[in-house]
Amino acid sequence: MTDEKKDMSILIVDDYKTMLRIIRNLLNEVGFRNIDEATDGVTALESLRTRPYDLVISDWNMEPMTGLELLKTVRADNSLKKLPFIMVTAEAKTENVVAAKQAGVNNYIVKPFNAATLRSKLTAVIGEF
């Protein structure tokens, strides 16, 4: 992995700390080392407006702001609208994927997932690493 990719700032958002830990470990395993965490959409948005990030990996079902609301807010914000955004969620109905896609998600991973799936979606969104 190139240093440029290793240094990418990634924000992972999930209300389950265990899931944050799983995603962080998987990202560490493939070489990413600049990872921040948030436990809901509101906190994530605060972080995104505080410092620059290169990628968001977010759960959907969270309070007080869901992952879909976070995605829509990001896409409506001129300074954030091009930020790559991957949804990682247990919501696995076609209408969920369609709604996320219409809102501008770059990729969609359904839980439970494995390291290979996360890796392939990362490659699809940020390119080879």
Add this chain to the structure above:
Amino acid sequence: METSATKTAAEALYNEVLELARSIVEARKQIGSLRPSKLKTKSISKALLEMEEIVKATEEASNTIMDSAEQMSSADTTDPGYPDIVQTNCSKIFEACAFQDLTGQRIGSVIQTLDLVDSHLESLLELLGPDFEEVDDEEDDREGDDMLLNGPALEGEGISQDDIDKLFD
């Protein structure tokens, strides 16, 4: 002056009211025999506590397993103590997996409660009779994107990762 016809009608009405009162008393007795307060205070309260314990136990086990996995993956493989680190952490992972036995028993207890509730509801429906009309007042009042939140799909519901990927091709 009371006519014979009026008297007959009054008696008929009286008998109907009496029959209705008897039905109500009988229904109350039968509902009482279902012991709804015991079901609520004992069985359902216990099932809720069991569910809380299940959530707690699975969380603790996940954390223990991840602690051990992190310690092994970050350990220096050239360290002479490395085999001991692996052995110790593997033992911790095996121990943590014991949660499955306990949570399995707790889930069994919750299933028993649900079976009990199911049989009580069945008895209640029998008691109410075939002409009982249900009032549907539990409509999903969610709106917009909230309607998309349904949690993990059951087997056979939802779409696979492969199907999702096709939507992004």
